[in-house]
Amino acid sequence: MMTRRTALMAAAMAAAAPAAISKTAMASDESMTPVGAKVDLSALPRKKVSLVAPPFVHEHDQVAKDPPSIVEFEMLVIEKEHEIDEDGTMLQGMTFEGSIPGPLMVVHEGDYVELTLINPPENQMQHNIDFHSATGGLGGGALTLINPGEKTVLRFKADRPGTFVYHCAPGGPMIPWHVVTGMSGAIMILPRDGLKDDQGKPVSYDKVYYIGENDFYIPKDEKGDYKRYEDIGSSYGDTLEVMNGLIPTHVVFNGKVGALTGDNALKANVGENVLIVHSQANRDTRPHLIGGHGDLVWETGKFNNPPQRDNETWFIRGGSAGAALYKFRQPGVYAYVNHNLIEAVSLGATAHFVVEGEWDNDLMAQVLPPSPLERDVTAIYNSKKALP
Numbered sequence: 001m002m003t004r005r006t007a008l009m010a011a012a013m014a015a016a017a018p019a020a021i022s023k024t025a026m027a028s029d030e031s032m033t034p035v036g037a038k039v040d041l042s043a044l045p046r047k048k049v050s051l052v053a054p055p056f057v058h059e060h061d062q063v064a065k066d067p068p069s070i071v072e073f074e075m076l077v078i079e080k081e082h083e084i085d086e087d088g089t090m091l092q093g094m095t096f097e098g099s100i101p102g103p104l105m106v107v108h109e110g111d112y113v114e115l116t117l118i119n120p121p122e123n124q125m126q127h128n129i130d131f132h133s134a135t136g137g138l139g140g141g142a143l144t145l146i147n148p149g150e151k152t153v154l155r156f157k158a159d160r161p162g163t164f165v166y167h168c169a170p171g172g173p174m175i176p177w178h179v180v181t182g183m184s185g186a187i188m189i190l191p192r193d194g195l196k197d198d199q200g201k202p203v204s205y206d207k208v209y210y211i212g213e214n215d216f217y218i219p220k221d222e223k224g225d226y227k228r229y230e231d232i233g234s235s236y237g238d239t240l241e242v243m244n245g246l247i248p249t250h251v252v253f254n255g256k257v258g259a260l261t262g263d264n265a266l267k268a269n270v271g272e273n274v275l276i277v278h279s280q281a282n283r284d285t286r287p288h289l290i291g292g293h294g295d296l297v298w299e300t301g302k303f304n305n306p307p308q309r310d311n312e313t314w315f316i317r318g319g320s321a322g323a324a325l326y327k328f329r330q331p332g333v334y335a336y337v338n339h340n341l342i343e344a345v346s347l348g349a350t351a352h353f354v355v356e357g358e359w360d361n362d363l364m365a366q367v368l369p370p371s372p373l374e375r376d377v378t379a380i381y382n383s384k385k386a387l388p
């Protein structure tokens with residue numbers, strides 16, 4: 001009998017066929033190198049990294065202490081339902097490690113990333129991973145397509161520094177669907193000697209936060225209410241229709257309206273250098289820190305390019321991750337938004353930084369608090385209001 005699960009898998013396979021390398025072609029004792037001479041990396045040290053859920057980032061050195069290494073990561077693909085706003089709207093989502101976005105991975109230039117990708121048998125879909133930081137094989141997508149109940153190991157050389165998106169790309173319409181339901185994240189490949197400013201001088205950060213922005217497309221019923229689905233497979237048809245209209249119902253940071261506000265606000269202190277890594281795997285966005293700036297902004301995220309200085313708003317191209325470094329100078333609550341303000345306020349793309357420390361009256365002062373108007377401006381008002 002053709003179950004929905006096998007039907008979906010067959011559709012995904014057919015969609016992926018032109019791009020994917022067949023299992024036979026992939027068969028090799030050195031699974032990371034389907035064709036070509038073996039590379040002997042046995043002399044390299046290995047280390048294991050445990051990933052943590054965004055907006056937090058696993059521990060790492062900013063300046064590499066070790067020689068180039070093979071850095072081992074493991075990620076489980078988790079298909080799960082996600083609440084995406086405060087009204088209880090539910091998304092049938094697909095994720096790396098159960099979070100939207102997936103975790104930020106950090107290595108140094110010259111390291112090898114060795115990822116074990118696991119598709120647990122409880123899932124319905126085929127998945128893979130395309131690293132924008134990797135070279136060849138559809139960014140690894142061609143070598144990592146796995147069914148539920150399978151695992152695979154991909155190794156690639158982190159040969160260019162920067163922040164880069166990774167995402168699932170199983171073929172055909174599965175690609176945008178898996179991405180806009182949650183399957184993206186980012187990797188940061190640091191220069192071995194750390195970050196540099198626009199003059200080439202070393203800079204470091206006291207804190208790093210990872211913000212992944214998502215556009216969601218939730219179908220509505222005849223009454224205009226958001227629909228909820230039993231599982232990922234049953235959400236496909238309706239979601240594809242909304243997606244293809246290109247108008248998101250939600251634009252959010254870290255998987256949910258309010259994921260980074262209120263009790264979940266990002267914390268910092270006056271005087272701290274905070275690095276904000278911001279990714280959007282599908283759609284353009286324009287981060288802006290209200291009341292602050294980007295001291296140094298790697299708008300495209302690529303650390304071999306000198307950063308821009310003093311930005312008010314920066315542009316993250318869909319399918320990329322950028323990085324901004326800012327030293328907070330005043331205490332208070334800062335909104336960090338996508339400065340399409342409709343998307344920030346009505347659709348959800350707002351985070352908060354809560355910053356503690358001493359207020360600097362030199363930078364800003366309230367010279368007069370809001371007070372009654374004590375002179376008559378009616379004549380001036382009327383003259384300015386008159387039609388030209």
Ligand SMILES: [Cu+2]
Nearest residue numbers: 127168178183
């Ligand atoms: Cu996927």
